[in-house]
Amino acid sequence: MMYTRIFTLVVLLINLNLTLLSAQNDHLKGLTKVDLLQMPDVNIEPDKYPVYNTFGQKLTDVQVLQAMMSQKYLPDLYVDNNGDIKAIVLRPVSIEENISLKPIPEEIDNNSESFDALVKAMANPNLVEGSSAPDFEITDINGKKYSLQSLKGKVIVMNFWFTDCKPCKVEIPELNTLVEKYSAEDVVFLGFALDDNSKLDPFLEKTEFKYTMFPNSKNVADSYKISGYPTHVVIDKDSKIAFSTVSYSAITTLIIERNINKLLGKE
The missing domain is CATH 3.40.30.10 (Glutaredoxin)
Incomplete structure (x- = not known):
């Protein structure tokens, strides 16, 4: 009896997680992710394209600018069947990407x-x-x-x-x-x-x-x-x-x- 209850609870948790994941990605349904290098002239503008974090939360223009200035996030572009951008997701940079980026140093020699x-x-x-x-x-x-x-x-x-x-x-x-x-x-x-x-x-x-x-x-x-x-x-x-x-x-x-x-x- 106890094992049955545990199994039922596990199934419920799995279904709940799947539901949450599905809800998080509803804004990307029917869209295809493309490499930013394929569309290098795109400006990350919340007024033009909806911008989300990886949890599916839509970001304000100020949040987008702060994230991009921090150099800790990179945009993933999502397009429809016509190749038009319909959504942008800001995700944390990977270790490899972080190495390639050149962040502004915390300490700047302001006498140089x-x-x-x-x-x-x-x-x-x-x-x-x-x-x-x-x-x-x-x-x-x-x-x-x-x-x-x-x-x-x-x-x-x-x-x-x-x-x-x-x-x-x-x-x-x-x-x-x-x-x-x-x-x-x-x-x-x-x-x-x-x-x-x-x-x-x-x-x-x-x-x-x-x-x-x-x-x-x-x-x-x-x-x-x-x-x-x-x-x-x-x-x-x-x-x-x-x-x-x-x-x-x-x-x-x-x-x-x-x-x-x-x-x-x-x-």
């Missing part, structure tokens, strides 16, 4: 010539280091007014972004860490969002962003000739452009921090 060259390549060509920063007068989401003139004597860290910008959202936790690190210093962190309050307020209710935030900042972005997002600009205590960088990378916050420290006399 190669590092300086990389920083230079990431800069906004429209913002000349040492030139006077364009003036601005703007009101934050709480109704407080700010201007470049009123902030003279402080290091100003500017972030130009908008709520639908995927890399902008990915870097927010790292930027919050910067704000915390320099909370006792003469450094102000200003977030210039392109969005109006109707879009910015609901976003900030769900996502903590510790920068002082300004809605409807397109005029400021235009005066700083911002051409890509996110863009970061650091202004020295004399209101001169000290540094800029366009787009998001794994070393963005590192190079922002390095420039803040230089202006504070910590390097």
